[in-house]
Amino acid sequence: MEMELKQYLFHIVEAPEASTVQDTIQPLFTFLDNQLLPYTEYLIRQNVTRLLELIWAVLIDQLLCEVEDVTSPKSIASYIRLLKALDGLVDYFNNEGHYLPKDMLKTEKYRLVKKLLKYQSTDTQSLIKLYYQEKVQEQDRANSSNQSDLGKLYCRAYYHAKEETLYIEIISCKKLRPCDSNGLSDPYVELQLCPKFLYPHIEKQQTTVIKKTLNPQFNEKFEL
Structure with a gap:
């Protein structure tokens, strides 16, 4: 069955746009x-569940291979089809709850496949936005868990709508x-609005360098 599943997945990937x-x-x-019908009729529920788990694992493994296969470039349309196909397979x-529970289907490897498919089916600028969103979330997690050993930055920000200017202290x-x-x-702080393609005319700025300290006082204001 494994070879047949691979062929059907290949058909999904290589289908016309x-x-x-x-x-x-x-x-x-x-x-x-056709493959499952005899088993669902004659096997006890526990064995059917185990069979479905095995087939699901094979499909996820093969989807992961397709996503990670750099020797065979695919179009964004192909990745979008695979992403939608993954939802259909779930x-x-x-x-409708008669086979495998969704929490059983959404394994760690499934989440990895879905994440990679989302990346591959997304245009470059959206990926850059996603990168910065994830960096913000990473920083929020570090702040909430008090696990960051990089120190603390104290600042204030204000956006003036009429002037269309961001003020940062x-x-x-x-x-x-x-x-x-x-x-x-010898610390200093750099300020830059990201992603750069959204703010192409706003240059990076920085504070003065404060020598030989781990607790610098800046008290500097910037307009972006």
Whole structure:
């Protein structure tokens, strides 16, 4: 069955761009229906569940191989089809709750496949936005867990709508990580609006450098 599943996934990937997801995935559903019918009729529920888990694992492994295969470049349309097909497969294997629960289907490897498919099916600028969104979330998690050992930055920001200007005041930093052999640092703060393609005419700015300290006081204001 593994080879057949691979062939049906290949059909989804290589289908003409005008093809709908339903048209490309239906042959796989028909194949699965024909293969599963004898088992669902004669096996006890526990064994059917185990069989479905095994088939699901094979499909996810093969989808991961397709996504990570850099030797065979695919179009964004192909990745979009695979992403939608993955959602369709979740619905098929859940079967309105009669087959596998969705939390059982959404394994760690499934989440990895979905994440990679989202990346591959997204245009470059949207990916850059996503990168910065994830960096903000990462910073929020570090702040909420108090696990960051990089120190603290204290600042204020205000946007003047009429002037269409962002005002930022860099106040100070506390408990920065030492970078020099003397146990201190020469800290400064850089300011830049990102992603750059959204603010192409706004240049990067920075504070003055405060020598030999881990707790610099800046008290500088900037307009962006």
